[in-house]
Amino acid sequence: MMLDVSNIQTFYGESQALQRVSLTLDAGETVCLLGRNGAGKSTTLKSIIGLTPPRAGEIRFEGQPIQGWPTHRIARAGIGYVPEDRRIFPGLTVRENLEVASRQRSGAAAHWTVDGILQKYEMLGERADQDGATLSGGQQQMLAVARSLMTQPRLLLLDEPNEGLAPVIVQQIGELIDDLSHTTTILFTDQSVRFALKHARRAYILEKGQVVHEATSEALKADPATQERFLSVA
Numbered sequence: 001m002m003l004d005v006s007n008i009q010t011f012y013g014e015s016q017a018l019q020r021v022s023l024t025l026d027a028g029e030t031v032c033l034l035g036r037n038g039a040g041k042s043t044t045l046k047s048i049i050g051l052t053p054p055r056a057g058e059i060r061f062e063g064q065p066i067q068g069w070p071t072h073r074i075a076r077a078g079i080g081y082v083p084e085d086r087r088i089f090p091g092l093t094v095r096e097n098l099e100v101a102s103r104q105r106s107g108a109a110a111h112w113t114v115d116g117i118l119q120k121y122e123m124l125g126e127r128a129d130q131d132g133a134t135l136s137g138g139q140q141q142m143l144a145v146a147r148s149l150m151t152q153p154r155l156l157l158l159d160e161p162n163e164g165l166a167p168v169i170v171q172q173i174g175e176l177i178d179d180l181s182h183t184t185t186i187l188f189t190d191q192s193v194r195f196a197l198k199h200a201r202r203a204y205i206l207e208k209g210q211v212v213h214e215a216t217s218e219a220l221k222a223d224p225a226t227q228e229r230f231l232s233v234a
Contacts (some may be wrong), residue, residue, distance in 0.1 A: 141169070
């Protein structure tokens with residue numbers, strides 16, 4: 001098991017956002033968190049990466065408890081995080097955005113390199129010397145994911161990777177997730193049930209800060225009643 005989240009409770013001030021959320025990921029899995037707006041999907045990712053540390057519960061990464069660690073230490077342990085707002089560094093080129101995040105693990109060869117990414121993903125390679133802040137939304141999303149890969153993550157957290165993107169770019173993000181799934185364990189959030197079940201092996205559904213359902217993608221596809229109950233927009 002790569003990630004084991006057990007009964008975490010996360011608060012914003014006195015307001016409780018997560019209520020005993022539990023989930024697991026095996027190495028090599030791609031899993032999605034589904035739920036309506038405000039269900040706790042983004043907070044779950046932020047709790048794992050340490051931006052909103054849980055007040056109770058436990059998070060284990062590759063068997064090691066990491067709750068309470070600062071975010072930079074969690075990232076160095078092997079967890080990458082792409083926030084919903086992307087946070088591209090303005091004034092830096094695409095190449096420089098990648099170089100800022102470049103880090104080779106001690107004693108291990110880097111799977112991802114700046115030149116390797118620019119060659120693999122033409123959308124970025126063609127714009128290597130362009131200011132990252134001037135890219136389109138889809139290009140910025142690709143850069144945000146690529147920048148996270150420069151930290152050589154074994155687990156990648158993607159928060160709403162399709163937010164505000166055109167359908168053709170959403171398709172490209174899906175292809176990117178499928179490609180990365182061959183080498184990286186992935187946990188992502190998404191509003192689109194169709195997209196999530198196409199690109200994830202399993203899904204957890206959150207409602208009001210709680211996990212209310214867990215199933216394989218195939219099982220959830222065949223369960224319209226559950227989709228209607230927890231995921232439909234009134």
